[in-house]
């Protein structure tokens with residue numbers, strides 16, 4: 327086991343490179359299943375544990391996968407006959423594995439995937455994915471912890487999503503690429519990662535229109551082929567460094583950040599007194615001496631992203647006054663706050679809203695990450711805490727951040743990642759379970 331140790335007090339200064347987006351590359355990797363001929367070549371692929379997990383799911387399904395980490399390039403060949411069943415041992419590792427269902431159903435009329443289950447941030451059902459498959463003509467069976475979808479033929483139809491679910495939009499979009507006729511999906515997710523997936527599908531020969539708007543229209547085609555694609559920048563990694571700069575009164579150029587993708591965050595940063603300068607090289611963020619409080623509500627894109635919520639609460643706690651944060655996307659995404667309490671944070675949760683009482687004089691403590699963004703938020707809090715903060719449960723951090731500590735070090739933070747000796751590991755684990 328490893329932990330990150332941060333000694334607070336340093337300003338972040340310099341420039342930071344941002345990886346390809348985890349949430350874009352995972353469905354794009356799954357889309358390779360649709361390519362009956364030609365190789366898929368993906369570049370700007372981030373080195374993350376979730377990417378390894380998706381690669382292993384695809385290998386299990388009989389896709390040839392070659393990940394050249396030195397070049398951030400993955401080559402995929404799905405020309406062989408594939409298996410249509412993804413077992414529990416893979417799906418349980420990563421919920422996003424569910425997005426192999428749509429492409430398998432499109433290509434083979436059959437997909438069987440272990441029910442993904444909830445996670446620390448919420449219950450996370452997949453009913454909208456399944457409703458979409460059913461509307462396209464699939465029969466859904468749930469048995470022995472598996473979801474099985476079967477269809478003789480998928481037929482284009484009109485689908486309205488009750489909620490603009492990212493995963494459901496991606497899964498239904500991929501299932502519809504080879505359906506007979508036209509599929510219109512309304513109230514879809516509009517995240518940049520949806521647009522990136524639609525771009526790849528179109529390069530593969532699909533006819534997907536409207537990605538990035540509320541309605542996506544897909545004309546079914548008979549076959550898709552491989553293509554090459556450069557994965558879009560990770561707006562959440564970029565946003566995390568923007569918050570880090572603001573929090574530490576720093577001055578950081580987030581290289582090649584696409585400001586359009588981070589508009590809701592940038593607008594809140596500006597409201598808090600942060601200077602944000604967009605230029606050709608990226609987005610430069612300069613933290614003020616004193617942060618002003620602000621109220622935030624998470625929403626589907628183009629609203630404030632739930633994946634920036636834990637990091638944002640740290641910034642709000644540091645602000646001079648009371649802020650609120652309302653989490654509308656996931657019902658249980660405040661777990662990191664209890665860890666921040668160990669660092670002297672003062673807040674009150676009422677339902678889906680938390681009042682955050684700043685300014686906080688964070689004190690270093692031993693804290694455990696409860697999920698991916700919680701991990702980043704705790705490290706950020708450590709950057710401005712008195713003394714040393716030790717963050718454990720780094721398996722969550724590694725799902726979504728490549729060498730987070732090294733990037734922070736390069737920006738001037740006093741941070742290191744160390745192995746925990748076995749004895750200490752037992753004590754830390756028992757504390758994390760308290």
Ligand SMILES: CC(=O)N[C@H]1[C@@H](OP(=O)(O)OP(=O)(O)OC[C@H]2O[C@@H](n3ccc(=O)[nH]c3=O)[C@H](O)[C@@H]2O)O[C@H](CO)[C@@H](O)[C@@H]1O
Nearest residue numbers: 349422450451452453454455491492493494632633655656
């Ligand atoms: C790999 C990936 O891209 N993950 C992102 C994706 O997750 P994911 O695709 O799982 O998130 P969704 O947009 O589907 O979920 C949003 C909300 O809809 C609910 N819901 C979803 C599907 C469904 O069938 N029924 C249902 O009720 C969920 O419980 C949740 O409350 O979008 C989330 C919301 O921006 C982000 O936090 C995740 O980082």
Ligand SMILES: C=C(OP(=O)(O)O)C(=O)O
Nearest residue numbers: 349421422633698699726
């Ligand atoms: C919640 C997240 O991811 P996932 O949907 O893969 O759990 C995230 O990226 O913050």
